Amino acid sequence: MMMFLGAVASVTAQQKGSVEIFVNTSTGSTLQNRVGKYNNFYDNSNPGDFFWGLAYTTITGEFPNTEPYVSNRVTEMRMTNKSNVGLGIRVQPSFLNRIAVGASYHRFTYQVNKKWENGKVTNERETFGTLMGDISATWKQGKNWGLYSGFGLGITKQTYQRPMKETTKSRYDIDPQVNIVGARYQEGIFGAHLELGYGAQGIVNGGLMVRF
Numbered sequence: 001m002m003m004f005l006g007a008v009a010s011v012t013a014q015q016k017g018s019v020e021i022f023v024n025t026s027t028g029s030t031l032q033n034r035v036g037k038y039n040n041f042y043d044n045s046n047p048g049d050f051f052w053g054l055a056y057t058t059i060t061g062e063f064p065n066t067e068p069y070v071s072n073r074v075t076e077m078r079m080t081n082k083s084n085v086g087l088g089i090r091v092q093p094s095f096l097n098r099i100a101v102g103a104s105y106h107r108f109t110y111q112v113n114k115k116w117e118n119g120k121v122t123n124e125r126e127t128f129g130t131l132m133g134d135i136s137a138t139w140k141q142g143k144n145w146g147l148y149s150g151f152g153l154g155i156t157k158q159t160y161q162r163p164m165k166e167t168t169k170s171r172y173d174i175d176p177q178v179n180i181v182g183a184r185y186q187e188g189i190f191g192a193h194l195e196l197g198y199g200a201q202g203i204v205n206g207g208l209m210v211r212f
Helices: 002-014 030-034 040-044 049-060
Strands: 018-027 074-092 099-116 121-141 145-161 168-187 190-199 204-211
Touching: 018 099, 030 099, 030 121, 030 145, 074 121, 099 145, 121 168, 168 204
Parallel strands: none
Antiparallel strands: 018 074, 018 204, 074 099, 099 121, 121 145, 145 168, 168 190, 190 204
16 A cells, blocks of 8 residues: 555656556456355354253253254355446556556445245345455556556455345455456557456456556
C-alpha cells in the first residue's frame, strides 16, 4: 500500500509515467470453490444445545437425538447464476521502469439452489468482495501494445446465508492472484487488456481501460 501511494504521489508531482483506470470481468475464480461449503452441525445448532445435551446424558444415561443436526445435509446443489465485476487503478511511474503497482476491487455473486435431506429446497446467494493490491512487470513493449506478468494479494469478505435460516454471516480470507501473462492494447487513451492466471480474480480476466 505504501508503494502504491508513493507511486501515485510521484506521478502527480512529476506528471510523468502513466495512470491506468480499468473495469473488467473474469471467469474461473478460485472463490467459486467456497460456494455452499457449510458445516451443518454448527449452522443448525444453538449455543445451549451442548449444555442441555450433556445434562440429558448425565440424567438418563442416553445420548440425545442428534438427527436434526447431522442428517439434514445437502443432497443436491446447483449453481443457477453467477456474475462478477472489477474496478481498479494501476500506476506506472517513470522511475520504476516498466514496473506498475495497483489496487482493485472485485465483487463476485453466486446464486445456488440446494435440496436438503428433509426435502426442503432453498435458494441462497453468496457474495465475495476482494480488495487486492498488485505489482506487475512489462517484459515486452511495442508501440501501442505490451505483454506483462504480475502478482497480487488481497483480502476477501465472504457473505453467505446460513442454511435453513434467513440470517447471513460473513468471514474473511487472504487470497492471492498470479497473472502468468497479460496483454494490453491501446489506441490513444483508450485500450483493453486480457490476462491469463490463477487465483481469486480468475483464470481469464479481461476488460477495458483508460490510460493517461
